[in-house]
Amino acid sequence: MSLFTRATTRQAPHGRGATTTSAAPGHALTVRGLTIASRTGTLVHGVDLDVPQGAAVGLVGESGSGKSLTLRSLIGLLPRGVEVTSGTVGVTGQLGMVFQDPSSALDPLVTVGSQVVEVCRHVRGMTRAAARQRAVELFTEVGIPDPEARLGSYPHELSGGQRQRVVLAVALAAEPDVLLCDEPTTALDVTVQAQVLALVERLRTDRGLTVVFVSHDLAVVSQVCSTVNVMQAGRIVESGPTERVVSAPEHPYTRTLLDAVLEIPEVEAG
Ligand SMILES: Nc1ncnc2c1ncn2[C@@H]1O[C@H](COP(=O)(O)OP(=O)(O)OP(=O)(O)O)[C@@H](O)[C@H]1O
Numbered sequence: 001m002s003l004f005t006r007a008t009t010r011q012a013p014h015g016r017g018a019t020t021t022s023a024a025p026g027h028a029l030t031v032r033g034l035t036i037a038s039r040t041g042t043l044v045h046g047v048d049l050d051v052p053q054g055a056a057v058g059l060v061g062e063s064g065s066g067k068s069l070t071l072r073s074l075i076g077l078l079p080r081g082v083e084v085t086s087g088t089v090g091v092t093g094q095l096g097m098v099f100q101d102p103s104s105a106l107d108p109l110v111t112v113g114s115q116v117v118e119v120c121r122h123v124r125g126m127t128r129a130a131a132r133q134r135a136v137e138l139f140t141e142v143g144i145p146d147p148e149a150r151l152g153s154y155p156h157e158l159s160g161g162q163r164q165r166v167v168l169a170v171a172l173a174a175e176p177d178v179l180l181c182d183e184p185t186t187a188l189d190v191t192v193q194a195q196v197l198a199l200v201e202r203l204r205t206d207r208g209l210t211v212v213f214v215s216h217d218l219a220v221v222s223q224v225c226s227t228v229n230v231m232q233a234g235r236i237v238e239s240g241p242t243e244r245v246v247s248a249p250e251h252p253y254t255r256t257l258l259d260a261v262l263e264i265p266e267v268e269a270g
Contacts, residue, residue, distance in 0.1 A: 004241055023090035028053045028178045028210035029074065034087035036069050036078065036234075043082065044069050044234045049212075051178070053092070054186025056211040056226035058242065060218050060257065066234040067214040071097075071180050074212075093210070098167055100183035105167045106155040112166045113139075113151025119173035143199060161192035168199065178210040179203070185220060197223050210234040218254075219261045222246055230254045 014249050023030040029051035036044035044066040051057045059067045073084050080122065099105045106115060113135050120131035132151070139147030142165040155163055164184060171179060185193040201224055204211050215221050221228055222242045230238040230251060238251040249255045 005068070008248075019088045021088060021090045022069065023092040024050070026052055027090070028055075030088075030090035031070075031074070032088040032090075034073065034089065035085045036066070036073055036082060037085045038082045041105055042085070044073075046087070049229060049230075049236075051175075051210060051212055051248065052209055054204070054208050055227065056201070056213060056225045058228040059212065059214045059223035059231055060216065060221045060228055061231035062257070065231040067216075067231055068182055070231070071182050071214050073214065074126075075180060082269065091178075094174065095178045095180060096171040096174055096176030097180045098164075098171050098182065098184045100186050103155065103163065103187075106163060106170075108155050111152050111155075112158065112163075115166070116151075116169050116173050119170055123174040134173065135169070135215055138172055139166075141172070142166075142169045143195075144169070150191055159192075160188050161195060162186060164192075164196050165199065168196075168203070172207075173177065176209070180212045181211060183215050184213075185214070185258055186217075193220070194223075200224055216263070218246070218257045230257065 026045050026265040027050060029049060031047060031049035034044060034047040035042060047070055049057070059070060062068055069078065069082060072078050074089060074091070075097055078084070078133065090237070093224070105114065113132070116129070116138055117136040120126045120134045121128065126134060135151055136147050139150055144150050144162055144165050155166070158166065179200070185196045188196060197220065200211060200213070203209055211220060211224065218228070225242055227240065228245050229236045230240045230253060232253045236247065238245060238254045245254060246258065249258055
């Protein structure tokens with residue numbers, strides 16, 4: 001299942017060393033000194049993050065820089081053997097998570113409609129009929145054509161883009177306030193990726209959702225996020241408004257990420 005939610009007031013299993021509080025006023029998330037370690041050593045070193053309510057904030061860095069662990073720790077989903085050793089995580093509202101690969105996020109043996117219905121019933125306490133109606137509404141909201149008919153489809157019967165839309169519908173079924181997105185478009189081709197990014201942006205503005213968006217691709221993050229945090233080797237090395245970070249990067253590593261984006265040849269539309 002791709003979705004995990006929790007209430008702020010409940011203690012989440014961040015790890016032995018974490019303290020959970022409410023976020024600073026006006027913020028959905030306030031993270032201070034987040035440190036994550038495994039037996040082999042420290043993987044994330046004292047990360048600070050400020051995510052204002054309703055904003056889209058990006059976390060960008062190459063593979064292995066610690067983005068996923070940072071995101072997963074917020075929702076208590078660190079892998080076995082990895083834990084938060086110190087830090088404060090302030091959360092206001094419910095968190096929902098969308099993972100990179102829609103094929104593994106969805107159960108291949110259950111129809112996509114049932115996967116949304118299950119969340120509506122178990123997280124929202126809806127009756128079966130109300131949950132089915134809600135599933136149709138959510139499929140419509142995320143742009144799945146012929147939503148009633150699509151409820152009965154299995155994940156393999158949908159395109160990659162449609163599967164990621166279903167994953168978003170499953171996440172939205174729990175009515176989260178904050179959507180944590182871990183490379184949600186990486187498995188998609190460029191055109192579909194742009195559509196899903198536009199959808200995330202629309203959901204943010206229409207629903208007033210807060211979005212935390214993780215990607216290795218600065219170009220992708222800059223399409224969605226007004227603020228970006230650049231992560232290298234478990235540390236945030238630069239943060240700021242995306243426009244400033246992209247136009248006048250201060251850290252050499254950010255410049256390297258930008259160069260990587262600029263080296264990609266432009267593809268003609270059409
Ligand atoms: N289960 C684990 N046990 C031990 N070390 C781990 C575990 N998972 C990740 N790591 C290590 O923690 C570091 C950060 O990993 P993380 O997955 O957060 O990076 P990332 O920036 O999200 O990269 P990717 O985009 O490839 O997932 C890496 O050095 C990785 O090898």
